[in-house]
Amino acid sequence: EAGVAQSPRYKIIEKRQSVAFWCNPISGHATLYWYQQILGQGPKLLIQFQNNGVVDDSQLPKDRFSAERLKGVDSTLKIQPAKLEDSAVYLCASSLGSEAFFGQGTRLTVV
Amino acid sequence: GQQLNQSPQSMFIQEGEDVSMNCTSSSIFNTWLWYKQDPGEGPVLLIALYKAGELTSNGRLTAQFGITRKDSFLNISASIPSDVGIYFCALAGNQFYFGTGTSLTVIP
Numbered sequence: 001e002a003g004v005a006q007s008p009r010y011k012i013i014e015k016r017q018s019v020a021f022w023c024n025p026i027s028g029h030a031t032l033y034w035y036q037q038i039l040g041q042g043p044k045l046l047i048q049f050q051n052n053g054v055v056d057d058s059q060l061p062k063d064r065f066s067a068e069r070l071k072g073v074d075s076t077l078k079i080q081p082a083k084l085e086d087s088a089v090y091l092c093a094s095s096l097g098s099e100a101f102f103g104q105g106t107r108l109t110v111v
Numbered sequence: 112g113q114q115l116n117q118s119p120q121s122m123f124i125q126e127g128e129d130v131s132m133n134c135t136s137s138s139i140f141n142t143w144l145w146y147k148q149d150p151g152e153g154p155v156l157l158i159a160l161y162k163a164g165e166l167t168s169n170g171r172l173t174a175q176f177g178i179t180r181k182d183s184f185l186n187i188s189a190s191i192p193s194d195v196g197i198y199f200c201a202l203a204g205n206q207f208y209f210g211t212g213t214s215l216t217v218i219p
Binding site for chain 2: 042044045056091101105107
C-alpha cells in the first residue's frame with residue numbers, strides 16, 4: 001500500500017515570496033491533515049479536511065496560509081507571502097480511523 | 112487546547128540499555144499513539160493503544176495505556192544505534208494531539 005506522498009521535499013524561498021506544497025493521501029483515507037513542525041517541537045495542526053470539507057482550521061494563519069482539497073483526494077497548502085518564522089517542516093497526514101499516517105514532509109526555509 | 116506532557120525531553124544511553132519514556136494528558140482520551148521520527152522524515156507510527164490497561168509490544172518496543180486513561184509509557188529494550196530519533200506520543204480525538212517529543216541518542 002502506498003503511503004502519503006508529499007512534494008517538494010525541500011524548498012528555499014525569500015521572505016514575501018509565495019510557496020505551495022502538495023499532498024496525496026493514502027487511498028481511501030477520508031481525513032487529511034496539514035501540520036507545521038518547528039525544529040525541536042511536536043507537530044502542530046494547521047488544518048483538517050474530511051473529504052473536501054474543512055473540519056478545523058482554527059490554527060491556520062488565514063491572512064497568509066490557505067489550503068484546499070479539491071475532489072476530496074489531493075491537497076495543496078499555500079503560503080503567501082512567506083515570513084521568516086514560517087521556516088519549518090510541513091507534514092501532511094491522512095487517517096481512516098484513529099491512526100494517522102504521515103508523509104515525509106516538506107522542509108521550508110525562508111531567508 | 113489539549114495539554115500533553117512528555118518526558119524526558121532527551122536521553123543519552125549506551126547501546127544495549129533499556130529506555131523508558133512517558134506521556135501524561137490533562138484529559139481522558141480513548142487512543143494513545145506512539146511515533147518515531149528520524150531526521151528529515153515524517154513520524155512513523157510504532158504502536159497504537161485503544162484500551163485502558165492495554166499493554167502492546169512491537170519487537171523490542173512495549174507500550175502501555177494507563178489505567179487512568181491519562182497516561183502512557185513506551186519502553187525500548189536492548190537499544191541499538193538505529194533507535195536514534197525523536198519519539199512522540201499522540202492522542203487521537205477529533206484531531207491528533209502531539210507531545211513535545213523525546214530525543215533519543217544511542218552511544219555505540
